[in-house]
Amino acid sequence: MSIVAGWLLRNKEAYLTNASTARDFRSQLRGNRPLLLWGTYLFILIGFGTLFYAVTSSEGTMSVASLQRELQGFYNTIMNMLGLMVVVVSPALTPTTIVSERQKRSLDLIFSAPVSTKYYLVGKMISSYRYTWMLLVLSLPVTSVCVVLGGATWTDVLTGYANLSFIGIILTSIALALSTVAIKPVSAIVWSYFATFFVVMFTWTMASFLSFASMRSGRELPFLVSLSPFNQLNAAGAYTQIGWVQIPNFVLAGLTALLVSRIMLLGASSVLSPFGALDTKSLRVHGLVYMFVVAVGVGSALGSGSTHILYTWITFPLIAIVPIITCFGWDLEKKFWPDGWFSIRAAIVGTPAGGLPYLLGLLAGAFLGSNLGVGLATMDVFPDLHLQLCYLTWALGLWAFIWAIGRGCSSLYNGVKTARTLQAVFFLVFLTVPSAAVSMIVAFTSQPGLVDPTPLWYLMPLYPLGLPLAEGAPGALAWGLLMLLAALYIGRKAEHRARNPKPRGRK
Amino acid sequence: MLDVKQLCKDYSGLQAVQGVSFQLHPGDVFGFIGSNGAGKTTTIRMLATLLEPTSGTATLNGADIQRDPMEVRRQIGYMPDFFGLYDDLKVWEYLDFFAGIYRVPPRERPQVIDNVLELTDLTVKRQAYVQTLSRGMQQRLCLARCLVHDPAMLLLDEPASGLDPRARAELKELIAELGRMGKIVIVSSHILPELADFCNTVGIIERGELLAWGPVDTIIRQIQAHRSIMIRMLERGPEAAEFVSRLPSVLAVTPRGSHEIQIEYAGDLEGQAEILATLVRDGYRVTDFREEQADLEDVFLRLTTGAVQ
Numbered sequence A: 001m002s003i004v005a006g007w008l009l010r011n012k013e014a015y016l017t018n019a020s021t022a023r024d025f026r027s028q029l030r031g032n033r034p035l036l037l038w039g040t041y042l043f044i045l046i047g048f049g050t051l052f053y054a055v056t057s058s059e060g061t062m063s064v065a066s067l068q069r070e071l072q073g074f075y076n077t078i079m080n081m082l083g084l085m086v087v088v089v090s091p092a093l094t095p096t097t098i099v100s101e102r103q104k105r106s107l108d109l110i111f112s113a114p115v116s117t118k119y120y121l122v123g124k125m126i127s128s129y130r131y132t133w134m135l136l137v138l139s140l141p142v143t144s145v146c147v148v149l150g151g152a153t154w155t156d157v158l159t160g161y162a163n164l165s166f167i168g169i170i171l172t173s174i175a176l177a178l179s180t181v182a183i184k185p186v187s188a189i190v191w192s193y194f195a196t197f198f199v200v201m202f203t204w205t206m207a208s209f210l211s212f213a214s215m216r217s218g219r220e221l222p223f224l225v226s227l228s229p230f231n232q233l234n235a236a237g238a239y240t241q242i243g244w245v246q247i248p249n250f251v252l253a254g255l256t257a258l259l260v261s262r263i264m265l266l267g268a269s270s271v272l273s274p275f276g277a278l279d280t281k282s283l284r285v286h287g288l289v290y291m292f293v294v295a296v297g298v299g300s301a302l303g304s305g306s307t308h309i310l311y312t313w314i315t316f317p318l319i320a321i322v323p324i325i326t327c328f329g330w331d332l333e334k335k336f337w338p339d340g341w342f343s344i345r346a347a348i349v350g351t352p353a354g355g356l357p358y359l360l361g362l363l364a365g366a367f368l369g370s371n372l373g374v375g376l377a378t379m380d381v382f383p384d385l386h387l388q389l390c391y392l393t394w395a396l397g398l399w400a401f402i403w404a405i406g407r408g409c410s411s412l413y414n415g416v417k418t419a420r421t422l423q424a425v426f427f428l429v430f431l432t433v434p435s436a437a438v439s440m441i442v443a444f445t446s447q448p449g450l451v452d453p454t455p456l457w458y459l460m461p462l463y464p465l466g467l468p469l470a471e472g473a474p475g476a477l478a479w480g481l482l483m484l485l486a487a488l489y490i491g492r493k494a495e496h497r498a499r500n501p502k503p504r505g506r507k
Numbered sequence B: 001m002l003d004v005k006q007l008c009k010d011y012s013g014l015q016a017v018q019g020v021s022f023q024l025h026p027g028d029v030f031g032f033i034g035s036n037g038a039g040k041t042t043t044i045r046m047l048a049t050l051l052e053p054t055s056g057t058a059t060l061n062g063a064d065i066q067r068d069p070m071e072v073r074r075q076i077g078y079m080p081d082f083f084g085l086y087d088d089l090k091v092w093e094y095l096d097f098f099a100g101i102y103r104v105p106p107r108e109r110p111q112v113i114d115n116v117l118e119l120t121d122l123t124v125k126r127q128a129y130v131q132t133l134s135r136g137m138q139q140r141l142c143l144a145r146c147l148v149h150d151p152a153m154l155l156l157d158e159p160a161s162g163l164d165p166r167a168r169a170e171l172k173e174l175i176a177e178l179g180r181m182g183k184i185v186i187v188s189s190h191i192l193p194e195l196a197d198f199c200n201t202v203g204i205i206e207r208g209e210l211l212a213w214g215p216v217d218t219i220i221r222q223i224q225a226h227r228s229i230m231i232r233m234l235e236r237g238p239e240a241a242e243f244v245s246r247l248p249s250v251l252a253v254t255p256r257g258s259h260e261i262q263i264e265y266a267g268d269l270e271g272q273a274e275i276l277a278t279l280v281r282d283g284y285r286v287t288d289f290r291e292e293q294a295d296l297e298d299v300f301l302r303l304t305t306g307a308v309q
Helices: A001-017 A019-028 A033-058 A064-093 A096-104 A107-111 A117-138 A140-149 A153-179 A184-215 A221-227 A249-272 A278-302 A316-320 A322-326 A344-349 A352-378 A385-412 A416-445 A467-499 B040-047 B071-074 B090-100 B111-120 B135-147 B165-180 B193-197 B216-223 B237-245 B269-281 B296-303
Strands: A239-242 A245-248 B002-011 B014-024 B031-032 B055-060 B076-079 B154-155 B183-189 B201-206 B209-215 B227-233 B250-256 B260-265 B287-292
Touching: A001 A117, A019 A117, A019 B090, A033 A064, A033 A117, A033 A140, A064 A117, A064 A140, A064 A184, A096 A107, A096 A117, A096 A153, A096 A184, A117 A140, A117 A153, A117 A249, A153 A184, A153 A221, A153 A249, A184 A221, A221 A249, A239 A249, A245 B209, A249 A278, A278 A352, A278 B193, A316 A322, A316 B209, A322 A352, A322 A385, A322 A416, A344 A352, A344 A467, A352 A385, A385 A416, B002 B040, B014 B040, B014 B201, B031 B040, B031 B165, B031 B193, B031 B296, B040 B055, B040 B154, B040 B183, B055 B183, B071 B076, B076 B135, B076 B269, B090 B111, B090 B135, B111 B135, B135 B154, B135 B165, B154 B260, B165 B183, B165 B193, B183 B193, B193 B296, B201 B216, B201 B250, B201 B296, B209 B216, B209 B296, B227 B237, B227 B269, B237 B250, B237 B260, B237 B269, B260 B269, B269 B287
Parallel strands: B014 B209, B031 B183, B031 B201, B076 B154, B154 B183
Antiparallel strands: A239 A245, B002 B014, B002 B055, B201 B209, B227 B260, B227 B287, B250 B260
């Protein structure tokens, strides 16, 4: 069988004839529960429509303009209700899928069969997402009324549905990824809602900010607005100009949803896969590419002032995944066993020896990407390079230091989980808590006559607006070198301990 | 053929399995004996490709568990020591799901499901919900699940635990039948009598080390260097004991009451027959003369110390 035919067959099995989807479908649609749920859902939507009609009719005569406004308001409310439904239902259905199988211990039965993690996860994703999508489709008669009465056009409605579907895909994939790492269903649901809240707030804030900016500049709304569940009225019909081509925003939103869901599925698959799995390698490569692309995007969008040190904070959210990348131990699968301290191959295979090179790769992606983005916007590539190198040294030092802490924690104990917890505690004690204290001190010393202690703070480059670039550079360089030295010392000690573990013997 | 070579598994410096090696052929029903925590489940999970060995290899019909796990999975049916059932499905839906997972073509699935239900005597429960089945039936359903893709090897981890005597007997018969069908069956248990009935090969594991493996008779022979013969006399027991002790190849004689004697004998079967003939010729009236066979329990107790990890 040719490679293409094999690929087609695998995808057909995963997407069209997935046994896991068929099984979930049977249990989801069994009994009266779905009928009751859908009935109630339709009742609410139709009830709201009828109420609106009754209220509007009771007002007697009104001008065409105000009626148009009322109908638009009605359509907007319906779309917001659908957005709320997506936001509430997606994180409720998905996060328990994997974790409950793990609790039931049925995962072993599935993974002792010739099933790839991709096949299984795609099946789970389809069965979870399908439910949200069915609810969306069920609401079509109500939104059709808006078109018939004149509150919206078919283009608005279909674009809105497409965007809400994409938001559903993003939220479902995030919840699925969280389901693979959660220990209990309740924690999976809580984390999923937390992630959903974060996504909604992020897209909403960005949408509001970008809408305002676009209104002022007279430009079209950026495509990110389409991914906000409560902005569908504004997002309809908008497009993005790339070169000479106008691309509808919902297409870009769909592309973003596919990319996000892909990396989330790869992440979930990597968690469930053993050592050397193709999905882990793919995840690592995707991570590097995404980091570069995001940095280019942010750089070109913001490209002005000192934004060419964007990489210092673009990379900072990586702190959430650093314990997974850096910690090692013998208590979990082979992919977490210590295998040296630096290996470029391991950075792609996904073993602890690849932790540092992978972090450096991400940093390089962010550095090059943000500079390219700023360069595209300002036509000035690598501005203030000598200053940038000071900040790059700081970023290198910070990530090497955080890596070394993970290695050190791992070498003290045999357990990966303990090491990760210790590393997280370290972040909390040395990064989060002091940051709050320093912010207060900075606020206090900003009064005239008092010395600003900001340059003394080792996370200073994360405050991009706090200090002029040139003033902060020496401090950044000094802190960077200091953290690099500390990283080398801790990393060397940790490697020595890992190579000569204390014998534990039998219980 | 299953070829296991020097399989090892470490957990944080704790050696759960240490250099386990054995070979099995089609039709072998292998009883994996060991106390709780001896390493049976870890070995079985490694063979099921669910755990990565720290070192060592195992190949099933040429497919390596580490290099070609998907091919191994196609050839095995794994039944863990828990059910992992989906309560909200009907029996046929449950089997249909696993038939789908194992890529049984949709057109063949109804027939396959009927066959495995018949083999496990669950045909009448085809439309029942999984949660309504008794424990014994659920166990048989798990076994039916393992059979939907007609595997070459079955890995059954503590299959009879928690079953009543009737369900246990039915399961034993079913496993023996699977062996007769030419499948390699690995059954782990710490209940020895149930294994002795249908296993033709056994392996005894303790603290991760395989202390002995091979055909049941051979293993018993290995631990029992000399024959142990029990003789019951109608009368003159002590006199017979003294007489027998002077015969060639008799190593020790132990009187058991006034009528029975037990002898340790280093000779062959002909010499054994000659002892009986001599006793009768000399006027001793023998009512019982038999070789005492050690059983799996004796072997297990003799080889193991009861230590766990």
